[in-house]
Amino acid sequence: MTATFTLAVDAMGGDKAPEMVVHGLEYAAERHPNAKFLLIGDEARLNTLLGRYKRARAICTVRHASETISNDMKPTAALRSRQSSMRLAIDAVASGEASGLVSAGNTGALLALAKIVIKALPGIDRPAMAAISPSARGDVVMLDLGANVQCDVRNLVEFAVMGDVFARTVLGLTAPSIGLLNVGSEELKGDDTVREAAEILRASHIGPQFHGFVEGHDIAAGTTDVIVTDGFTGNVALKTGEGALKLIGEFLKQVFTSGIIAKLAYLMVRPGLDRLREWLDPRRYNGAVMVGLNGVVVKSHGGTDAMGFAHAVDVAMDMVVHRFNERIREDLARIGLDKRTPAEKNGRDQKPGAQPGSTDDTHLATA
């Protein structure tokens, strides 16, 4: 018998919430029968839905929230809303009532609220957004995806430590290889920030796993299990890859619907194409994780369906069950970043007013 964990769930976030969320928990109930879910949102609507989703009802406790954070609400406005479903989910994690939370709501609001209310792990300068992408050699973890548009050496090193733990915890790898995204693989390439971060990583406890610099094409090639980069580059790279896949997907759709012969050909290779589609299924990669917080925070894509939401719940459960944050804390102690003072930071420092990226579409979409 495994221990019981509680996850808070923002029932009102997402395009098809709250039904999509409750339906997603119906799937989650099968996979995590020992978990408990604190389902937060419009009590009346949630109770009606739980009448239809019996398995979800068995694992959920409903908590009423009178407000909802809309998708276009600015983070500053979201911070003022104390009774929103998102805020109450965050409060439950901050108070220790829940070990983590899942929300398909407004990304910027979730990030801002989580940083302010749940706070960063001791020793972590900046929490980051991480997600899993498909590659030619298995799943790849990439971070940061937009939480920090400018990063210094320390941030990149912390991202590597957190990415390593993420790959071990969620992907189940023993010694994930780690690459630092750059404009070339030679040691002299890039700017001082990436070069200094590479030096620190090489000398650290994860040195044996550190592959060195990787380039954009290494993401899809799966050259390393973890790709570390600043939030600006990571956000652009993720969306560029998604865009390229979507372009091909649309072109292929045209090819296979261009006439009766093409449609017949489609039927003949359908199993293979279905495998491709399944492999790139955005739902499989749903769940961008805010790593480096005092609790597990998973952001589901806003447009996801129940199955995608259940995947985001899986990610949160993996992180909670496998002690994600405790392991980060242990590893940070080993790398000794705490001994570095802020004055030692250099590189692309955060400027006042720098706005994080939209990562509402942090998955590889294929149309």
Add this chain to the structure above:
Amino acid sequence: MTATFTLAVDAMGGDKAPEMVVHGLEYAAERHPNAKFLLIGDEARLNTLLGRYKRARAICTVRHASETISNDMKPTAALRSRQSSMRLAIDAVASGEASGLVSAGNTGALLALAKIVIKALPGIDRPAMAAISPSARGDVVMLDLGANVQCDVRNLVEFAVMGDVFARTVLGLTAPSIGLLNVGSEELKGDDTVREAAEILRASHIGPQFHGFVEGHDIAAGTTDVIVTDGFTGNVALKTGEGALKLIGEFLKQVFTSGIIAKLAYLMVRPGLDRLREWLDPRRYNGAVMVGLNGVVVKSHGGTDAMGFAHAVDVAMDMVVHRFNERIREDLARIGLDKRTPAEKNGRDQKPGAQPGSTDDTHLATA
């Protein structure tokens, strides 16, 4: 009768040089019968080759170069080689003997030599690398692709001006739309550098063409005709897109060769798939251009074939014939960047020792 232009050609750069180069000029001779080519390299080998490629011979003058810049030579070493084919081609442009040059050689060496010997256009702070990519809505120009790993506001604005002229000159557009790559499309997203650059562009003569911020997925979607970004992000984005396309290409190859039925299906949709392959053909997009120099410098992919090299020659000819540099000079005068002093610069300033990216693979490869 159009005017005659001379292009210098580095005959020794590229994996299959010099034969690939001379063969490429055989194609170019058909398309540009009025052009003259100064073919620089090993005289004996070139004369033998020109014996086989008669049309190329008719338009070429051979100049002997006793040295060759290898692909792994550091830019500093390349600078010391005064008799290399690449150096003599650059000298020919610097002296005005040729209007431009094409080389499939070492990218870093070419960039360094061009900046030092040919020099930047008056009013241009930093030359950039630009290239054309396919998108759902036609060809897209992206820059910088790695010449400058850190860029300030002024650099981004200059890239926009040069990208606009490039799209008009090479793509033949009347009023190309211009997007500034960012982590979100809202005005508040990103850092001070992109926000300030956006403000300047909005108020400038290309304001009506300025679409505002675009995101990674907008590259393949073709949301704008020109994508402006710093060299770090541009290099990563370009290679990430290439990598994603290559991944799908390999998967499709597997699907269509997985058995006799799949092979039959392939034959049935072959015209459509051939169109896809042709559309994404790296040779069509061969020719990364170093914009902002006192002469036209086109870098062909090192692994290209004769047809790809001929495409790079086309790009160089388009730029020369359509007065690319004169038009940049006119537009820079209109935007008035010259009045900004270096002290006004801010943002991601270049640090000493920042190394440009490898852009030897600046094309969208599809396997």
